[in-house]
Amino acid sequence: MYTISKDPPKKHLLSAQIDLSKFSSAQFAPATEDEKRQQDVMSESTTFFKDGMRKLFKNPLAVISLIVLVCIILTIIIAPMIVPYSYEEILSVNGKRDKGAKNLAPFTYSQMEQKYIEQGGERFPHIFGTDEQCRDYFIRVVYGTRISLTVGFFASIIVLIIGMLYGSISGYLGGRVDLIMMRIVDIIYSLPDMLIIILLKVVLDERLHFPAGSFLNRLGTSMVSLFIVFGLLYWVGMARLVRGQILSIKENEYILAARSIGAGSARIIRKHILPNCLSVIIISTALQIPSAIFTESFLSFVGIGVKAPMPSLGSLANAARAGLQSYPYKLIFPAVMICLIVLSLNLLGDGMRDAFDPKLKR
Amino acid sequence: MGKYVLKRILLAVVTVLIICAITFFTMHAVPGGPFNREKALSEATVAALNARYGLDKPVGEQFLLYMKGILHGDFGVSLKNGREITSIIKESFPISAKLGVSAMIVALFFGTIFGSTAALMRNRIPDRVIVFFSTLFTAVPSFVLATLLLLVFSIRLGWVPVWSPKNQNYVLPVIALSAYPMSYITRLSKTSMLDALSQDYIRTAKAKGVSRFKMIFKHALRNSLIPVITYAGPQIAYIITGSMVIETIFTVGGLGSKFVSAINNRDYTLIMATTIFLAVLMVVANVICDLLYKLVDPRIKYD
Numbered sequence: 156m157y158t159i160s161k162d163p164p165k166k167h168l169l170s171a172q173i174d175l176s177k178f179s180s181a182q183f184a185p186a187t188e189d190e191k192r193q194q195d196v197m198s199e200s201t202t203f204f205k206d207g208m209r210k211l212f213k214n215p216l217a218v219i220s221l222i223v224l225v226c227i228i229l230t231i232i233i234a235p236m237i238v239p240y241s242y243e244e245i246l247s248v249n250g251k252r253d254k255g256a257k258n259l260a261p262f263t264y265s266q267m268e269q270k271y272i273e274q275g276g277e278r279f280p281h282i283f284g285t286d287e288q289c290r291d292y293f294i295r296v297v298y299g300t301r302i303s304l305t306v307g308f309f310a311s312i313i314v315l316i317i318g319m320l321y322g323s324i325s326g327y328l329g330g331r332v333d334l335i336m337m338r339i340v341d342i343i344y345s346l347p348d349m350l351i352i353i354l355l356k357v358v359l360d361e362r363l364h365f366p367a368g369s370f371l372n373r374l375g376t377s378m379v380s381l382f383i384v385f386g387l388l389y390w391v392g393m394a395r396l397v398r399g400q401i402l403s404i405k406e407n408e409y410i411l412a413a414r415s416i417g418a419g420s421a422r423i424i425r426k427h428i429l430p431n432c433l434s435v436i437i438i439s440t441a442l443q444i445p446s447a448i449f450t451e452s453f454l455s456f457v458g459i460g461v462k463a464p465m466p467s468l469g470s471l472a473n474a475a476r477a478g479l480q481s482y483p484y485k486l487i488f489p490a491v492m493i494c495l496i497v498l499s500l501n502l503l504g505d506g507m508r509d510a511f512d513p514k515l516k517r
Numbered sequence: 518m519g520k521y522v523l524k525r526i527l528l529a530v531v532t533v534l535i536i537c538a539i540t541f542f543t544m545h546a547v548p549g550g551p552f553n554r555e556k557a558l559s560e561a562t563v564a565a566l567n568a569r570y571g572l573d574k575p576v577g578e579q580f581l582l583y584m585k586g587i588l589h590g591d592f593g594v595s596l597k598n599g600r601e602i603t604s605i606i607k608e609s610f611p612i613s614a615k616l617g618v619s620a621m622i623v624a625l626f627f628g629t630i631f632g633s634t635a636a637l638m639r640n641r642i643p644d645r646v647i648v649f650f651s652t653l654f655t656a657v658p659s660f661v662l663a664t665l666l667l668l669v670f671s672i673r674l675g676w677v678p679v680w681s682p683k684n685q686n687y688v689l690p691v692i693a694l695s696a697y698p699m700s701y702i703t704r705l706s707k708t709s710m711l712d713a714l715s716q717d718y719i720r721t722a723k724a725k726g727v728s729r730f731k732m733i734f735k736h737a738l739r740n741s742l743i744p745v746i747t748y749a750g751p752q753i754a755y756i757i758t759g760s761m762v763i764e765t766i767f768t769v770g771g772l773g774s775k776f777v778s779a780i781n782n783r784d785y786t787l788i789m790a791t792t793i794f795l796a797v798l799m800v801v802a803n804v805i806c807d808l809l810y811k812l813v814d815p816r817i818k819y820d
Contacts, residue, residue, distance in 0.1 A: 345532045347799040349758040350792050351539065357780060357788065358543045449658060456660045456762055458781045469658070476664050476766070480672060490661040498656035 203511075207434070210510035217506025220499035227496065231301045239279050240291035242298040243464040249276075252289075258482055259285040283488050287478060296488050299466040303448050304496065306378070306467070310385035310447035315440045317386055318393025323424050325394065326401030337398070344391045352450065355384045356459045377462040381454070385447060396439055400432035434511040442504040445497040452493060468493045522808060529804045536796040537587070541580050544789045592790035597782050602790045605775060610794075613764065613771030616687060617756045620694035624752065627695075628702025629745060633738060635703070636710035648707075651700035659759050663693035663766040680769045690767045694759050698752045706745050713741040743814045750806030754799045 186194075201209075211217055240246070246256040248267045255265035261284045268278050283292040325336040359380030365372035371379055404410070405428065413423050452469025454460040461467040468489045475485035567573045574582070586593065592602035635647040654662075666689050670677045678686050713719070714737050722732045761773035768774070772791060779787040 341528060342532055342535060345528065345800060345803065346536060346539075347754055347757075347796045349754070350796050350799075351536075353780065354540060354543055354788065354792055357783070358546050361547050445656075452658050453660075453758070453762065456658075456765075457777050472658070472661055472664075476660075479664060479668055483668065486661070486664060490658070490665075493658055493661070494653075494656045498653070501656060502652070 203434075207507075207511040211506055214506045214509065216502045217510075220503040220506070223495060223499045224503065227300065227492075228304075231297050231304070234297045235294065238282075238291065238294050238297075240294050242290070242295050242466060244290060246285065246289045246291065248278075254289070256281075256285050256289045258287055258478065258485075260482075261484065284482075284484065286474070286485065292485065292488070295466045295471060296468075296492060299468045299471045299489055300492055300496070302378075302461055302465060302467040303451060303469070303493070304444075306381060306451045306461075307444040307448040307500075309382060310389070310451075311440045311443040313382055313386040314389045314393050314443055315436065317390035319397050319429070319436065321390065322394035322397025323401055323429065326398035327405065327420060327424055327428065329402075329405075333398075340391045340394055343388065344395075346388070348388045349450075349453070351388060352384045352454070353457065353459065355387065356380055356454060359383060360459060375462055375465060377460065378465075381451065381461070385450070389443070389447075393436070393439065393443075397432065397436060400435055401428050404428050404431050438504060438508045438511060441500065441507060445500045445504075448493065448497060448500075468496075518811070521811065525804055525807055529800050532800050533797050536800070537584060537793055538580070540789050540792050540796075541583060542576075544785050545576060545579075547783075547785055587793065592794070593786050595779075595784055595787045597779075597784045597787070602787055605787070606772060606790070606794060609770055609772045609775050612685075612769060613760055613773055616690055616694065616764070616769065616771060617753075617760055619687060619691045620756055620760075621698070621749070621752065623691055624695040624698035624702055625745070625749065628699045629706045629738075629742065631699075631703040632706030633710045633733075633741065635707045636714065636741075637733065639711070647703060651703040654696050654700035655704075657696070659693060659697060660762045660766060662696055663690075663763050666693050667766060680767050682770060687769075690763050690769055693767075694756060694763045697759065698755060701752070702745060702748060705748055706741060709744045710737060710741040713737045716740070743810070746806060746810045746813060750803045753802040753806075757795050757799060 235241075246253045246265075248271050251267075253265055253267045255267055257265075259265060259281055261282060262280050263284065264272065264278060264281070272278050281291050281293065283296055286292050286295060321336065321340075325333045325340075360377055363376040363380055365376065365379070401424075410423060410427055413427055418426075448468075451460055451467060452472065455467050455469030456473045460470050463470070471489040472486055472493070475482070475489065479486060564573070572579065583593070590603055592606065594600065595602055595605065631647050631651070635644040638644045667679070670689060671679050677688050678684055680686055680690065719732065719736055722736050727736070757773070760771065761777050763769070764771045764774035765777045772795070775787070776791045776795075778784075779791065
């Protein structure tokens with residue numbers, strides 16, 4: 156701390172020395188906490204997650220995709236509550252089957268319905284018209300979207316779990332175990348996935364039986380076998396990715412430190428390695444969803460997708476090909492839905508990759 | 518190099534064997550024998566048929582017999598119409614091959630052209646248009662695109678005739694089949710072209726006064742094509758599965774549409790044979806692509 160002598164020496168007229176008499180000792184007092192804070196020009200501390208989100212929200216394409224996805228998800232949650240029809244319900248008026256409600260154009264009513272409305276009845280409009288079996292098409296597209304998104308989401312989760320377990324064990328243990336595990340991955344990777352999926356799906360659809368009333372039975376054999384074939388084949392990409400990440404993270408000093416204080420392998424994988432490769436894993440899981448939706452729609456096209464009367468976007472689009480010349484909108488609605496979902500998931504995934512992990516290139 | 522080639526071929530052989538085993542044993546897990554019809558056959562007939570086709574032997578031996586047959590080019594007979602599967606493949610595969618190869622060529626050719634154009638005109642209007650369409654087409658399922666093409670150009674406008682054995686018009690099927698690989702190759706070759714353009718040898722070429730034309734075609738494009746080769750391998754797999762959809766929609770009588778109808782008819786021997794045939798094709802194509810890639814790019818190490 157400075158102290159200024161009471162009696163400063165006399166200063167020469169032309170001297171450039173600072174005239175200490177002009178300063179009081181108060182001016183040299185240490186800054187108060189308030190004043191110190193004023194000097195703080197550092198921005199708020201940011202976490203990895205916050206920083207990534209900020210970058211993500213600066214990307215207009217990613218933001219638009221996010222909005223589109225949120226809109227779609229809200230629609231498929233809310234629409235079944237508002238629309239009074241169900242996806243397998245054949246339309247009827249006052250308990251009588253409405254045979255005229257076949258292949259109606261969007262926002263039109265059949266003759267029976269028109270009469271009913273003229274008599275003062277209320278009828279919910281058929282937003283997308285109706286299909287060839289007199290079912291409300293809008294609700295079928297909504298349920299189809301639900302099924303397709305569910306398939307995409309759960310397939311990715313299954314792939315994530317299997318791939319993460321396999322990849323982390325293989326990468327962490329290394330050595331001969333790694334070699335053998337990776338040879339297995341190599342072989343599965345070189346299998347033509349689509350052909351094997353078709354093959355397994357054909358057989359599983361015939362073989363799988365679940366006790367009536369159980370959860371799996373409600374889901375349907377075709378859905379469950381879909382998850383099984385995804386789980387069996389698509390985890391290899393994820394396993395490779397996780398293994399590669401772990402191999403590079405394993406070399407860090409903090410792993411050595413954790414091991415030297417006696418942490419077990421499971422704890423090191425769970426607490427130190429996985430959190431560090433989380434962003435890469437989440438992004439590739441997000442990018443897995445559209446490919447699963449594509450595969451499901453392909454299988455529906457070939458005729459081994461989700462079983463009728465349950466709709467999926469693929470099976471709806473496929474069914475619409477029959478009356479395409481007269482009712483092209485029946486193809487357009489599910490097709491646009493698939494495109495929107497896949498496009499926005501792709502763009503969002505790309506945006507997330509750019510925001511969270513600039514190193515990762517596809 | 519020799520060791521790498523050997524290893525790669527060995528892996529391919531193992532893969533092919535595994536594919537054959539998976540195919541054979543999953544198809545045998547299907548309930549009901551091949552002679553289950555609505556009209557029940559007498560036991561003696563079934564026994565005679567089983568003996569005729571070797572189905573009374575243990576499964577392992579049947580597998581070996583089947584493999585032996587395949588090596589001799591004999592895939593057995595179709596369950597539904599009793600035709601020799603080898604002759605079905607012989608008849609329909611050339612059509613699929615024609616379709617697939619032309620789609621691959623179109624995809625590679627236009628993909629690299631569009632990709633390089635986008636890279637050279639970065640952030641200008643052509644670039645934006647190309648990026649827009651290539652992003653859009655990766656999100657359109659092939660059967661939607663094919664159906665729309667068929668509806669608009671064949672039925673509404675009547676410009677392109679529909680495929681028939683007499684009048685084999687491949688224009689629309691090739692467009693529909695190549696759309697996805699083309700847009701993927703466009704994106705890929707754009708990034709690799711940008712990468713190549715930022716290299717030092719381009720700056721050297723510019724500095725010594727090489728013309729822009731020569732710089733692009735002799736220096737940048739040749740180097741940017743290398744990563745595209747690696748992508749051609751997986752694309753062949755896409756084209757083979759994609760052709761199932763496209764052939765069914767355009768009623769092209771190739772192997773793909775035969776496969777789809779075999780699935781719908783539950784014609785198990787035909788499914789089995791076609792799967793093995795196509796799978797071997799994909800594995801071989803992948804090996805060739807991998808080896809070609811190593812051959813073209815001397816920077817890559819053989820591991």
